[in-house]
Amino acid sequence: MTPLRIAVSTQRLARRVAACVSVWLMLVLTTFAVQAEPIFVLPAAERIHVQEFSRHIGLLEDPAGTLSVDDVTRASFSPSSLAAANVGFTTSVWWARVTLSNQGPRERELYLRQTYPLIDYLDVYEQTGPGQWRTHRTGDRRPFAARDIAHRDLVFPIYVPAGAERVVYLRYQSQGAIDISLSLYSSPELLESFSREQLAYGIYYGCVIMLLVWSSLVFIAVRDKAFLAYFAYVATFGLYMLIHNGLAYQYLWPESPRWGNTSLIALIMIALFAGLQFSRMILRAREVIPRLDLGARVVQGVAVVLLLASPFVRYSAIIAPIALLVLMGVIYMLTLGISAMALGSRPARFYVIAWSSFLCGSVVFLLKTFGMLPHTFLTQNGWQIGSLLEMILLSMTLSTRMNELQHQSRTDPLTLLGNRRLFDDRLPEEFLQAREQQRPLSLLVLDIDHFKSYNDRHGHARGDEAIKAVGHALRKFARKPLLGCRYGGEEFTVILPGVDCQTAALMSERLRRTIEETLHGDLAITISIGYACLDRGQFESADKFFEAADSALYTAKQRGRNCVVAFHERNPEGAPAQPRVAIS
Structure with a gap:
């Protein structure tokens, strides 16, 4: 080539x-x-519902906040997405623009809805002609009456003439997070959306009210302060969610926008404080995990400081530290639960699951708030869903607490055996079951020999140690289904379901020898035991059965103590048991 x-x-x-x-x-x-000139062509169908309408807008940042609507009409807008529309915390003013195109033969009435209501100032401009604007001014820093539609969210009616376009500008300004989350509706879809949300919120706040009523009634009944702390937490967090969802502003203080924003900070700090207090009580953190308990008190102190500072510090300056403190507080409460669970705390199991669900919801919502996740149904309501699961699971934690309290009310604190109340409840039950099912039942009644003189000689502290020694031996001796109880003072009982008289005699003698060998020297103690067997006597009731074993104990003391006597050996002819006179 x-x-x-x-x-x-x-x-x-x-x-x-x-x-x-x-x-x-x-x-x-x-x-x-x-992309810079987004035009949304209205579908021919009458019913319109575009949930993620923020995809169809253009965005413009106004760092100085000085641009007018006439200025932005000549500006260049950037394309949007769900992630880009969630700006997060910023000092800038943000503008959104969209052009609605109606190619149909008649005018369309639409509703543009801002589904994140915590925007301080939101101004909407509809261009009705060259340099002509229909303006809507609202936001949670303005009176509620300024809204076009009385609803918790910010809803604007938009009219698009037949065969024409309508340009809409939205101006966002807020000290908190700016989350441009728009949806577009026709009238029927908007009403249906309101109905579904009312049902969802009714379920949520209905559950909150039921938990409040339940916890208050239980607190009145048992007087346990953990239930009071739970009540305070659920009440303050439930009220906070009312503000967060815009319902409090709509129904409680529609003419007090400043209080609405201040109360948002106050309630979340009080809820954090109450949640930590509940955690410390339900997990017995001061006794079980004292170092972590100290850390929880420090976090509570920081919450109090931020609460007191909130009226004097700008919302934009304090909201980010508060959000981070809430996240840290939830993580710390989860750490408390895991540590307590590792140490064997029974309430900690439900507690850990509860705060794990709340932490997941909190992380999702905070990432959305800081602009790291887009605004969707899950990210917007994740905190609320997680909080409901958490409150329900915490109520199950309190149920475990109730079981513990019930156990404590039937347990002798010195010996950790059952107390007189438990014995009085269980003996009639076992007596009736044994008679109905024709099975053996034996009952031991025992006490410490010469205990009064032992106390006088060694002092009450040594006397308590002697009682503890007997209690320790009985806990080893009376494994389930046997039941050992401290009947009162130095006297104890053991219910032996399914144990016949011969076995009861062997067990009684083994117990007597065990306690005789427990303490040594001058501190040594002995016990006397009387027992009765259901198959060796005609007992009319559980009370008569107890009186028989008690009478056998009296005989054992008369025979010199430190011995075992059966009721049928004392009264071989089945004579009625005689009430005994106390012999120390």
């Missing part, structure tokens, strides 16, 4: 490449132009 032909071929190739590049550039520029 000659040099001339090579040159011609090179030039042709260059021209083709240049043409391709030009076409590509035109396509790119056209694409950006379309």
